Amino acid sequence: MKSKGTAGAVLLITLGLLIILIPNILLPVCTGRLALLNGGAVPMKCHYTAVAEIIPGIVVMVCGFLRLLFARGKAGVAVYIVAAVCGMLVILLATVIIGVCPGQGMACRVGSQPGLLLAGAFTIIVGGGSALLQIRNTRRE
Numbered sequence: 001m002k003s004k005g006t007a008g009a010v011l012l013i014t015l016g017l018l019i020i021l022i023p024n025i026l027l028p029v030c031t032g033r034l035a036l037l038n039g040g041a042v043p044m045k046c047h048y049t050a051v052a053e054i055i056p057g058i059v060v061m062v063c064g065f066l067r068l069l070f071a072r073g074k075a076g077v078a079v080y081i082v083a084a085v086c087g088m089l090v091i092l093l094a095t096v097i098i099g100v101c102p103g104q105g106m107a108c109r110v111g112s113q114p115g116l117l118l119a120g121a122f123t124i125i126v127g128g129g130s131a132l133l134q135i136r137n138t139r140r141e
Contacts, residue, residue, distance in 0.1 A: 008130035009068035012083050015123045016061030019090055022119060023050035027111030030101055046100040046108035052093050053116060056086040060123055067130075073138050080131035087123030090116055 023029050029046035036042060063083040067076055094100065094116040100108035 006068065008080065008126055008133075009064045011126045012064030012067065012080075012123070012130075013061050014064075015087075015119055015126065016057045016059070016064060018119045019057035019060060019116065019123070020054050022115040023053050023108075023112045027107075027115045029108040029112045030106050044101050044108075045098055046106075046112065049093055049098040049100055049108070049116075050112070052098055053090060056089045056093070059083075059086045063127075073134075076134045077131050077138070080127045080134060082127075084124050084127030084131065087120045087125075087127055090120030090123065094120070 018026075023046075029050045030044050033041035033043055060083050063079045063086070067079045094113050100106070100113045103109065
């Protein structure tokens with residue numbers, strides 16, 4: 001009984017780590033800066049996406065650790081649902097909320113965004129699927 005849900009928890013921890021690492025280390029976003037009219041420069045918007053993705057990545061990892069250590073029954077379902085919602089947030093941050101640079105050949109468009117979309121989709125699948133399995137197992141007990 002202790003091992004039930006371990007695979008989902010370990011997958012969530014791994015996916016949370018990937019969500020953090022993809023735009024920052026594995027498939028880094030653009031390093032360029034946009035020049036302003038006043039002579040200053042600001043990072044491109046993909047930089048802000050990479051920074052923002054750290055938060056859902058941490059939340060997904062925490063969900064995995066909580067499920068691994070504590071959550072049983074309805075609490076386990078809630079933890080998996082939170083992880084699935086964070087997967088949706090990962091996708092929305094990379095596409096709608098902040099997005100990436102508009103140039104088709106830029107590093108963030110070619111590497112970071114597809115990587116984040118895959119990690120977000122897998123997080124939704126693992127979170128949602130594990131929640132459904134947890135509900136089914138809770139009803140049987």
